[in-house]
Amino acid sequence: GQQVMQIPQYQHVQEGEDFTTYCNSSTTLSNIQWYKQRPGGHPVFLIQLVKSGEVKKQKRLTFQFGEAKKNSSLHITATQTTDVGTYFCAGPGTYKYIFGTGTRLKVLA
Amino acid sequence: GAVVSQHPSWVICKSGTSVKIECRSLDFQATTMFWYRQFPKQSLMLMATSNEGSKATYEQGVEKDKFLINHASLTLSTLTVTSAHPEDSSFYICSARPGQGYEQYFGPGTRLTVT
Numbered sequence: 001g002q003q004v005m006q007i008p009q010y011q012h013v014q015e016g017e018d019f020t021t022y023c024n025s026s027t028t029l030s031n032i033q034w035y036k037q038r039p040g041g042h043p044v045f046l047i048q049l050v051k052s053g054e055v056k057k058q059k060r061l062t063f064q065f066g067e068a069k070k071n072s073s074l075h076i077t078a079t080q081t082t083d084v085g086t087y088f089c090a091g092p093g094t095y096k097y098i099f100g101t102g103t104r105l106k107v108l109a
Numbered sequence: 110g111a112v113v114s115q116h117p118s119w120v121i122c123k124s125g126t127s128v129k130i131e132c133r134s135l136d137f138q139a140t141t142m143f144w145y146r147q148f149p150k151q152s153l154m155l156m157a158t159s160n161e162g163s164k165a166t167y168e169q170g171v172e173k174d175k176f177l178i179n180h181a182s183l184t185l186s187t188l189t190v191t192s193a194h195p196e197d198s199s200f201y202i203c204s205a206r207p208g209q210g211y212e213q214y215f216g217p218g219t220r221l222t223v224t
Contacts, residue, residue, distance in 0.1 A: 033211075041218075043202070097155075
């Protein structure tokens with residue numbers, strides 16, 4: 001079945017360093033979504049990318065959708081302690097979204 | 110806007126009893142609601158998709174007789190864990206999708222502990 005994998009599984013960075021998580025799908029996606037889940041919290045929708053090669057920015061966050069629409073990345077510039085959490089990508093399946101394995105980010109002050 | 114509530118936020122029950130979890134979309138109508146299960150430090154595992162007025166669609170490996178889902182209205186879906194066992198202990202999260210929208214709005218989750 002369709003699989004969505006993310007790397008790395010964990011990442012510890014010093015505050016101020018950059019961070020990138022990569023999302024790879026076993027199938028071509030019509031779109032991809034990104035969510036953030038704070039420790040003890042629930043996932044919160046961040047963004048959806050639709051077009052091949054699309055790049056979108058939200059302040060320090062840069063989201064990219066691959067040309068082949070099978071991969072995506074989330075890059076955070078100059079991480080802050082508020083960026084701590086798990087970042088999930090999600091790709092559409094049949095009437096549902098398949099969540100990636102997630103990347104857990106820890107930011108050391 | 111787009112708030113989803115879940116009740117209870119946490120529950121402890123004895124093995125063999127049943128537990129009902131409610132998921133409500135507070136300020137929008139949700140034609141589709143999703144139920145997920147999440148183990149510590151793991152991803153969200155979709156259990157079932159619930160459409161208002163019709164039977165839920167369960168993912169492979171999820172027992173429909175054990176996890177009863179009812180989507181009685183456009184703002185309420187319930188998940189009942191029947192005859193709960195310790196291995197059912199987990200974090201259960203619902204999400205709701207408004208109409209034709211593509212975003213999912215997640216509830217705060219329910220932490221179930223079965224003793």
